[in-house]
Amino acid sequence: MMWDRLSWRTRMNWVKWSFSSRYRRSSVALGKVDFLLTGSLSSPVTSLWSRVLEGASIPGSSAMDSGVAEGAGKVYIDGNMLAVKALAAAGVETMYGVVGIPVTSLATYAMKVGIKFIAFRNEQSAGYAASAAGFLTGKPGVLLTVSGPGCVHGLAGLSNAMINTWPLVMISGSCTQKDIGKGDFQELDQMEAVKPFVKYSGKASQISEVPEVVSKAFQVALEDQPGGTYIDLPSDVLHENISVEEAEKLLAGVKAAKPMFSRELECHCSESDIQEALSLLHKAEKPLVVFGKGAALSRAEGAIKQFVERSGIPFLATPMGKGVISDTHHLSAGAARSLALRESDVALVIGARLNWLLHFGEPPQWSDSVKFILVNTSKEEMELRRPAVKLVGDARMVMTDLNKQWKDSPFSLGDKHPWVEKLKNKASDSVEKMAARLKQDVVPFNFLTPLRIIRDAISSLGSPTPILVSEGANTMDIGRTVFQQLEPRTRLDAGTWGTMGIGMGYAIAAAVESPGRLVVAVEGDSGFGFSGFELETIVRYNLPIVVIIFNNDGVYGGDRRTPEDKEGPLKDFPAPTSFIPCARYDKVMEAFGGSGYFVKEPKELESAVNEAFASKKPALINVRIDPFAGSESGRMHHKN
Secondary structure: OOHHHOOHHHHHHHHHHHHHHHHOOHHHHHHHHHHHHHOOOOOHHHHHHHHHHOOOOOOOOOOOOOOEEEEOOEEEEEHHHHHHHHHHHOOOOEEEEOOOOOOHHHHHHHHHOOOEEEEOOOHHHHHHHHHHHHHHHOOOEEEEEOOOHHHHHHHHHHHHHHHHOOOEEEEEEEOOHHHOOOOOOOOOOHHHHOHHHOOEEEEOOOHHHHHHHHHHHHHHHHOOOOOEEEEEEEHHHHOOEEEHHHHHHHHOOOOOOOOHHHOOOOEOOOHHHHHHHHHHHHHOOOEEEEEOHHHHHOOOHHHHHHHHHHHOOOEEEOHHHOOOOOOOOOOEOHHHHHHHHHHOOEEEEEOOOOOHHHHHHOOOOOOOOOEEEEEEOOHHHHHHHOOOEEEEEOHHHHHHHHHHHHOOOOOOOOOOOHHHHHHHHHHHHHHHHHHHHHHOOOOOEOOHHHHHHHHHHHHOOOOOOOEEEEEOHHHHHHHHHHOOOOOOOOEEOOOOOOOOOOHHHHHHHHHHHOOOOOEEEEEEHHHHHOOHHHHHHHHHOOOOEEEEEEEOOEOOOOOOOOHHHHOOOOOOOOOOOEOOOOOOHHHHHHHHOOEEEEEOOHHHHHHHHHHHHHHOOOEEEEEEEOOOOOOOOHHHHHHO
């Protein structure tokens, strides 16, 4: 058998056999070969053994189990090593994923060149983590999966990046090319499978194509409207060899993927477009600024705040846009949202789409005569919504230009403007009513009492504020009205798709990409269940994540069936929405080595959150909630 086809383990056994033959006593020989692992025995076998461990081949061969080999006077690297070197050249610092055939060596070599690999228990959670990493860093998050079903599982994260317009690069191994169509191990047309969810997909059909495919995937992920891209690396390509000299030439063409906020992005809108937008806002009687997570992604907070404070126009944020300007800002109309939408006559919408989260920009939530000024990277969004003014481009760049031209014809509503006062009065009234409800200690817990306790504990920590992750129907919806976001990119939730299962992946990414910052994941018990086993991942990497579960026995609140619904032959079968009552999720965290708390009273919860927040260690607080608190489907009951 050719040496270059032998695995590391096979070569090790070959050396042991050779050694035992020489000494004619296998027990002694094996002991001596094992001793050779220390490199402290001098013999011809020692030399051969050291070369095997280093991945070097016998003369004229190209063994490659360490990614590097030598032969015929040249040094070679294999496809795995070339791929990770290309990733490093593209600026990758962290990858998320699950290893297995054929990408285990790729992940191992990534660590050798300084790329952190965060190993998950499921590709879906790893994909959600990679997508959140793209949002938090402005660079493409990176997801690594195995072939076939691993690729399919990874589609969850890839599609999540697509719908939220976050940069992500998914890399999957695939089956040997010569065996395509024969029913090879985990065979799947992965290039076809990813099509609906990517801006670009590239397959390296030979080792020399790897750097180019990697470079293009990262560049396209960031171009125009950010999104997902895909790299397909066949097993045979990962095991091909190439000389270091040739590899260096290919790697020289790989472009580093700079974060979006450090790139000089184009503003495709003209000076006349900017002037038209300013004119509309100036003439408006009830102008409104709305911004979303696209503004947060582009790091537009400085330019948006400058414009809002200069113009005096009230603002609203979509859920993950919260914190671009602090929720406590005096021009925030968040607590008067319905009134602001219904009565505004001109709305400047920045980095947000007029989708279901903003009621499609249609009556009755909006006035039928409202004029929209859209700031968005998507030309398709402009064509679909047909706003009064289209400002196509990156939010930060467009708002910078808007501020420059505002100086030529400045205007400001002022604190006494009737529209500003109307919204302030409504917001003040709403805040007072909510404060009265939050002040009460309700036991068994409703949602508001524990949310207030958690909010107050977070507020006491000061800056930098923790990153808040939230999912679950009632837990997320009610929590959004209670928690205040003071800084940008500190709220991660179910997003545009309302995706459940993002919680643990998002939390892990937040902790990895924001070292030293506390992450608080407030989870419904149903949402948590999608990715709960990632608690082991959290403990393994000792991440500063506190998971708080609102445990109400199931989806929306366990078994809420009416007597009429409990009829028929399966009337005693568990309800579709019910879980085991009072499940002890805290014990699961303890089993992995983290801290677990089970609480049913306000004082217990106060003590638990203060202790867990102070430790900045993996912890889970299991909060017992009244199963009949909240409502079915949260605020989307009309759709269920």
